[in-house]
Amino acid sequence: MTLAGQAPHNPMEPRPFRVERVIKELADCFTLVLTPTDGHCAFPFQPGQFNMLYDFGHGEVPVSMSGDPSRPEELVHTIRSVGLVTAAMQKLRPGDVIGVRGPFGSHWPLAQSKGKDILVMAGGLGLAPLRPVIYDLKNHAADYGRLTLLYGTRTPDTLLFADELQSWSEHWATSLTVDSAGPRWGGHVGVVTDLLDGRVHHAANTVAFLCGPEIMMRFCAYALLDRGFLPEQIFVSLELNMKCALGMCGRCQYGPFFICKDGPVFSFAQVARLFRIREM
Amino acid sequence: MAENDIKAILLASPFFSDFSQKYLELIAECGHETHFSAGEFLIREGDEANEFFLIREGDVAIESHVLGGVLTVAKSGTDGVVGFSWLFPPYRTAFDARAVTEVSAVKMNAHCLRAKVESDHEFGYLFMKRFAQLTMKRMQSTRRQMLDIYGEHQNGKFA
Numbered sequence: 001m002t003l004a005g006q007a008p009h010n011p012m013e014p015r016p017f018r019v020e021r022v023i024k025e026l027a028d029c030f031t032l033v034l035t036p037t038d039g040h041c042a043f044p045f046q047p048g049q050f051n052m053l054y055d056f057g058h059g060e061v062p063v064s065m066s067g068d069p070s071r072p073e074e075l076v077h078t079i080r081s082v083g084l085v086t087a088a089m090q091k092l093r094p095g096d097v098i099g100v101r102g103p104f105g106s107h108w109p110l111a112q113s114k115g116k117d118i119l120v121m122a123g124g125l126g127l128a129p130l131r132p133v134i135y136d137l138k139n140h141a142a143d144y145g146r147l148t149l150l151y152g153t154r155t156p157d158t159l160l161f162a163d164e165l166q167s168w169s170e171h172w173a174t175s176l177t178v179d180s181a182g183p184r185w186g187g188h189v190g191v192v193t194d195l196l197d198g199r200v201h202h203a204a205n206t207v208a209f210l211c212g213p214e215i216m217m218r219f220c221a222y223a224l225l226d227r228g229f230l231p232e233q234i235f236v237s238l239e240l241n242m243k244c245a246l247g248m249c250g251r252c253q254y255g256p257f258f259i260c261k262d263g264p265v266f267s268f269a270q271v272a273r274l275f276r277i278r279e280m
Numbered sequence: 281m282a283e284n285d286i287k288a289i290l291l292a293s294p295f296f297s298d299f300s301q302k303y304l305e306l307i308a309e310c311g312h313e314t315h316f317s318a319g320e321f322l323i324r325e326g327d328e329a330n331e332f333f334l335i336r337e338g339d340v341a342i343e344s345h346v347l348g349g350v351l352t353v354a355k356s357g358t359d360g361v362v363g364f365s366w367l368f369p370p371y372r373t374a375f376d377a378r379a380v381t382e383v384s385a386v387k388m389n390a391h392c393l394r395a396k397v398e399s400d401h402e403f404g405y406l407f408m409k410r411f412a413q414l415t416m417k418r419m420q421s422t423r424r425q426m427l428d429i430y431g432e433h434q435n436g437k438f439a
Contacts, residue, residue: 124430153430179425181352186380189341189355191424216429 014054014099019092034075044072047132048265051102052245058088062242064129078128104245106265113207117145121220123152123212127160130211138171149174152192156185193223203228211237221268231269238263286311310392316379323377330390332363338383343376366390
């Protein structure tokens with residue numbers, strides 16, 4: 001990574017960032033807002049990229065950016081507490097310092113998608129790596145066609161960014177679904193692919209961005225292929241444990257790819273074959 | 281509402297649009313238009329399954345009451361079909377179907393339709409094939425819901 005006007009930063013060396021805010025999103029999910037301790041801006045990133053976050057004394061994990069790319073003064077990461085490192089991160093408080101390496105990896109192909117309809121399909125925590133897309137296209141809606149966001153999760157109380165979803169609907173045709181709900185839930189109940197009916201208007205001129213558990217992305221990709229999408233029009237974000245994030249250690253090898261370097265964003269054309277391998 | 285009006289509604293619905301005029305007329309003879317206020321039940325769990333509904337407008341929640349409350353397991357909206365239990369014995373409904381909003385629908389009389397599909401097997405085949413397609417779609421969706429595809433255990437290790 002090269003910071004404008006500064007010496008190139010060693011990509012293996014974590015840069016210290018201060019925790020400015022900790023936002024509790026769900027019972028097991030939280031957002032960290034980070035600023036550099038050196039007083040400079042954080043760094044620009046492309047929607048879809050990730051950083052390696054180092055909680056000193058506990059370990060380092062890859063986490064996608066979930067903030068607004070037009071605000072490089074701070075980094076925003078939304079994290080689910082699933083292991084020792086992320087459980088320790090959930091205990092971080094404002095003023096604590098963590099190390100950051102990044103940004104790493106490929107990104108959602110926004111520049112190549114100008115003039116087209118954009119379909120975002122997210123499942124569960126998969127909305128977090130797509131939130132930078134939602135922010136970015138909200139700011140540049142005129143450059144794109146119809147913007148559609150379809151989001152599915154287990155129950156209404158596990159909707160991520162619930163407070164923001166309403167505000168996005170000004171630019172994004174937003175539809176929500178859950179697997180089950182109480183009688184007060186106003187959205188759909190069923191799988192996220194149900195929401196596609198009547199919401200894909202011109203498959204040939206639409207680019208789809210999918211993020212969520214792999215099984216969800218697989219089903220969504222198949223549903224889009226059934227509606228006339230080509231594999232090259234569908235993009236997915238893959239996740240695996242990582243170590244170096246530089247494509248050297250092989251920890252995140254996925255078939256012929258290193259997810260850290262070649263991904264995490266892939267076209268479905270690249271990975272469709274791998275999605276079909278049970279052992280992957 | 282006249283049969284011709286019901287036929288026009290059927291023709292405009294994706295579910296019936298590929299049926300011939302002759303068969304649409306047969307189906308229309310068994311239907312009439314109906315309306316529900318929000319909160320009203322189209323179907324009650326455990327009742328005899330004597331009808332199904334083609335939703336023209338509005339949302340319908342498929343529900344079951346569980347200990348301590350009501351759980352919505354699916355929703356149907358415009359052009360959706362509500363009610364499958366009328367197809368096969370014992371013709372007993374398995375879930376509640378409740379109007380979430382104002383609902384306009386065509387209510388199809390199951391006795392009438394069952395008699396027609398039994399007496400004209402070509403019609404019966406087409407009718408059952410259409411319902412089988414919808415049933416397959418619903419079954420696949422239900423299986424995916426059962427897989428809990430958003431669950432923590434489905435996520436990669438990318439925290």
